[in-house]
Amino acid sequence: MKLFRRPASVLAALLVAFISVLMGAQQAAAAAPAYVALGDSYSSGTGAGDYGDSGDCKRSANSYPSLWAAANSPSSFSFTACSGATTTTVISGQLSPLSTGTGLISVSAGGNDVGFADVMTTCILEGEDSCLSAVATARSQMSSLLPGRLNTLYSTIKTRAPNARVVVMGYPRLYMLNGTCIVGLRESERAALNAASDQLNSVISARAAAYGFTFGDVRTTFTGHEICSGDEWLHSLTVPVGNSYHPNKNGQALGYLPVFKGKV
Secondary structure (H helix, E strand, O other), X not given: OHHHOOHHHHHHHHHHHHHHHHHHHHHHHHHOOOEEEOOOHHHHXXXXXXXXXXXXHOXXXXXXXXXXXXXXXXXXXXXXXXXXXXXXXXXXXXXXXXXXXXXXXXXXXXXXXXXXXXXXXXXXXXXXXXXXXXXXXXXXXXXXXXXXXXXHHHHHHHHHOOOOEEEEEOOOOOEOOOOOOXXXXXXXXXXXXXXXXXXXXXXXXXXXXXXXXXXXXXXXXXOOOOEOOOOOOEOOOOOOHHHOOOEOHHXXXXXXXXXXXXXX
């Protein structure tokens, strides 16, 4: 019976196959650790729709955390990011899922600490001088107020989840300068807002590095897709107004998700 002439070889082959399957399963588990998504509206997915029952937090099924979790099947997925969150409210209301078993964290925070929404409201409703003054005030807070708040947030995350890989996501520039827009803000206001975004990213990146965290810079992926580009991945002033100046579905899937995937 040729089938049983070399039982040792057959058993060896089966053993090798079993070990390969086992190692593959272990590697798959290692590639998809327990994941917690923290942060503000840019992480919750405000502007991308499909919010389910998340209420005012506007956690979208089209957000980069949801898309990554759906594609990678982490051992657990806790999505606590919430529209309007500041560094302080992330600490007070979002960190309960963190533990020594957390393997991956994403977080975006800082824009609301320096009054992003108020700045945009001023720029939309008031004149150029008021807009530029509001931007200057926000930039001053980026230097004076924000680093300490980020230190508190990042140190708390590190204490609560010491074994996690932490990816701190930045913010896109809002406008393509000299673009397709023929109404709305003046070019000087758009340029000032872009410069403020650059400073915000610089402060966040520096504080993230100080805690050994990885910074995800989305400005590159959004280049060519800002407001006034003709192929926007960001909402301009829109209805509902809460979606204004936030990434749309493409902004989450094509702007944020590739950057996050590249840092995990």
